[in-house]
Amino acid sequence: xxxxxxxxxxxxxxxxxxxxxxxxxxxxxxxxxxxxxxxxxxxxxxxxxxxxxxxxxxxxxxxxxxxxxxxxxxxxxxxxxxxxxxxxxxxxxxxxxxxxxxxxxxxxxxxxxxxxxxxxxxxxxxxxxxxxxxxxxxxxxxxxxxxxxxxxxxxxxxxxxxxxxxxxxxxxxxxxxxxxxxxxxxxxxxxxxxxxxxxxxxxxxxxxxxxxxxxxxxxxxxxxxxxxxxxxxxxxxxxxxxxxxxxxxxxxxxxxxxxxxxxxxxxxxxxxxxxxxxxxxxxxxxxxxxxxxxxxxxxxxxxxxxxxxxxxxxxxxxxxxxxxxxxxxxxxxxxxxxxxxxxxxxxxxxxxxxxxxxxxxxxxxxxxxxxxxxxxxxxxxxxxxxxxxxxxxxxxxxxxxxx
Numbered sequence: 001x002x003x004x005x006x007x008x009x010x011x012x013x014x015x016x017x018x019x020x021x022x023x024x025x026x027x028x029x030x031x032x033x034x035x036x037x038x039x040x041x042x043x044x045x046x047x048x049x050x051x052x053x054x055x056x057x058x059x060x061x062x063x064x065x066x067x068x069x070x071x072x073x074x075x076x077x078x079x080x081x082x083x084x085x086x087x088x089x090x091x092x093x094x095x096x097x098x099x100x101x102x103x104x105x106x107x108x109x110x111x112x113x114x115x116x117x118x119x120x121x122x123x124x125x126x127x128x129x130x131x132x133x134x135x136x137x138x139x140x141x142x143x144x145x146x147x148x149x150x151x152x153x154x155x156x157x158x159x160x161x162x163x164x165x166x167x168x169x170x171x172x173x174x175x176x177x178x179x180x181x182x183x184x185x186x187x188x189x190x191x192x193x194x195x196x197x198x199x200x201x202x203x204x205x206x207x208x209x210x211x212x213x214x215x216x217x218x219x220x221x222x223x224x225x226x227x228x229x230x231x232x233x234x235x236x237x238x239x240x241x242x243x244x245x246x247x248x249x250x251x252x253x254x255x256x257x258x259x260x261x262x263x264x265x266x267x268x269x270x271x272x273x274x275x276x277x278x279x280x281x282x283x284x285x286x287x288x289x290x291x292x293x294x295x296x297x298x299x300x301x302x303x304x305x306x307x308x309x310x311x312x313x314x315x316x317x318x319x320x321x322x323x324x325x326x327x328x329x330x331x332x333x334x335x336x337x338x339x340x341x342x343x344x345x346x347x348x349x350x351x352x353x354x355x356x357x358x359x360x361x362x363x364x365x366x367x368x369x370x371x372x373x374x375x376x377x378x379x380x381x382x383x384x385x386x387x388x389x390x391x392x393x394x395x396x397x398x399x400x401x402x403x
Contacts, residue, residue, distance in 0.1 A: 016138045019043035019389055020129055023145030024052045024107035026096060027365030027378045030074040031143050033103040034386035037076060040393060044137070045105055048112035053096035055147065056089060061175045062199050063089040066191065066220055066282045067228045067373035074099055074379055085226070111135075116142055117338050118357075126360040141389050143362045144335070148348060148374070149328035157187075157322070159304035167304075170196060170325040176203035182320035184208070185309055187301065189215055189262075191279060193325030194286040201294040202285075208319075209290075210311070211262060212300030216269040216280035217287065219253045227282065228372055234270055235371035246270040254283070260290050261297030270371065277346055277368040330366060352381055353388050362388070 019035065021028045024047035032043050051057060064086045065072055069079040072087065077099050083091055100107070112132040119128040125138035152169040160167055170192050176199050186197045189211045200207035218227050230249065234242040246268040256264065265272060269280035289295045300312045308318035330347050341358070342350045348368065354361035362385045370377045 014123070014136050014138060016123070016125055017044040018139060018393070019141040019143065020127075020137055020139040021045040021143040021145060022113055022129070023047055023143075023147060023365070024049070024100070024105075024109070025055055025145065025147055025365070026053070026074060026375060027147065027382070028107075028143065028145035029053075029096060029099055029103075029105055030378050030382035031145060031362075031364055031385055032105050033074065033076050033099065034382045035389060036103055038386055038390045040386070040390050042104065043141075043143070044139075045107040046111040046113070046131075047107050047109055050109050052100050052107060052109075053093050055149065056093045056096065058171075059089050060170075060173050060192075060196060060199065061089065063195070064284075065092065065373075065375070066284075067375060068226050071228060071232075071372055072375040074375070075383055077102055086220070113146075113335060115337055116144075116335055116361075139360075140392065141360045141362065143364060143385060143389075144332070144349075145364050146330070146332075146335070148330050148366050148368055151329045151331045152324075153327045153329045154324050155326060157301055157304050162306050163304040163322070164306050165308075165320045165322065167322045167324065170323060171328075173323060176200050176205050179205045179321060182206070183308075183318055184321045184323055185210055185298070185317075185319045186323045186325050188325035188327070189281055190325060190327065191282055194281050195284065196323065196325060197295050198284070198286045198289055201289045207294070208296035208298055208317070210298050210301055210309075212312070214263040214265040216250065216265045216267075216272055216278075217254045217257070217262070217283055218250055218269055218280045220282050220284050222249065222253045231270060231273075231371040235274075239271075243268040243271050250280075254287065257287065257290070261299070262290070273371065274369055277344070277348065279368065332363075353385060 021032055021043045024045055028045055032045050035043055068085050069083050069087050073079050079087055079095055114130045114132055116127055116129045119125045119138045123138045125140050127139055127142045129137045129142060152171045154169045173196055179200060183206045184200055185208050186193045187210045189209050197207045197209050220227055234246050250269055272278050290297060298311045302310045302312050308316060310316040332341060332347060344350055348366045349363040352363055364381045364385055365378050367377045368374060
């Protein structure tokens with residue numbers, strides 16, 4: 001069964017299905033599989049890309065999971081026994097394709113959703129989803145699994161119009177080869193920025209990081225124990241104890257990096273994750289390269305110049321490329337132009353399943369505040385959403401899959 005090239009038949013203007021799943025990445029596949037495990041019909045899964053797990057296929061090449069494979073698998077299928085503890089990007093792609101095959105999930109690909117709104121009365125469903133090309137699907141349930149990283153967040157930099165080099169978002173980075181011989185400034189020291197800077201340095205590219213705020217840095221492993229497992233354990237303690245121990249572990253394992261231009265966040269990594277949804281920078285070698293002088297640290301950007309960057313400390317340095325590791329936007333408001341959603345300050349939904357006027361809406365794969373990583377969060381959310389949908393079916397109000 002080929003899960004990467006299925007093309008749907010030419011649709012009618014309106015189709016209906018009980019459950020529409022938007023997104024054929026980990027969250028969408030997990031919900032579909034969990035519905036099957038509960039004896040439900042296979043939901044209609046759609047994705048605007050032309051392949052399953054599209055985001056993972058297009059991440060930068062050296063990416064590995066920062067979470068251990070035993071706590072990163074989706075319900076119903078562990079990672080292969082011979083997979084390494086931290087699965088590489090291609091291994092995740094292969095796993096997700098195998099997951100779709102095992103459960104018989106054949107998403108309708110190349111289906112771009114334009115908007116979701118309450119369905120007019122008389123159509124037999126709560127929600128009407130509109131697609132590019134005019135297709136509309138009416139359903140009782142919509143599972144939004146488009147992910148926290150739907151659209152790149154690429155703010156315009158002061159002076160960008162006069163910069164003679166190249167400015168690009170980290171989504172466009174694959175490997176260091178195109179940057180050979182260049183001076184590259186990576187803006188932002190989250191996990192993506194730190195790892196891209198490391199990749200550049202390992203391939204002999206002159207790399208620097210612009211870091212305007214204090215950061216929380218933790219080792220991926222401390223004394224052979226994955227930090228992910230430690231954070232899960234600490235999150236179960238009383239809040240004050242967990243925060244205090246997380247701070248202690250950070251300070252003992254990473255230490256004071258202020259001499260290199262890096263300042264440590266005032267709050268614990270655990271608290272920053274819980275309250276801000278900001279994952280600490282999980283170090284896999286970047287700090288060592290910074291200490292060795294292979295990666296320079298500069299403060300925030302004041303302005304770009306014709307040949308480089310002037311920083312907020314007044315220093316000015318030449319660069320050929322500015323690479324924005326400035327994150328992503330879930331962009332859910334664009335999908336629901338007429339329906340107010342309960343979103344936090346980052347635009348993430350605050351509820352997994354809607355109630356009242358939002359009954360039938362489900363959001364899986366957006367909880368970035370939980371210890372243990374997003375895949376673990378998805379594995380926890382998907383069974384609950386499937387159970388809620390199945391319970392609605394059990395009361396006899398479902399309609400057959402007609403997608």
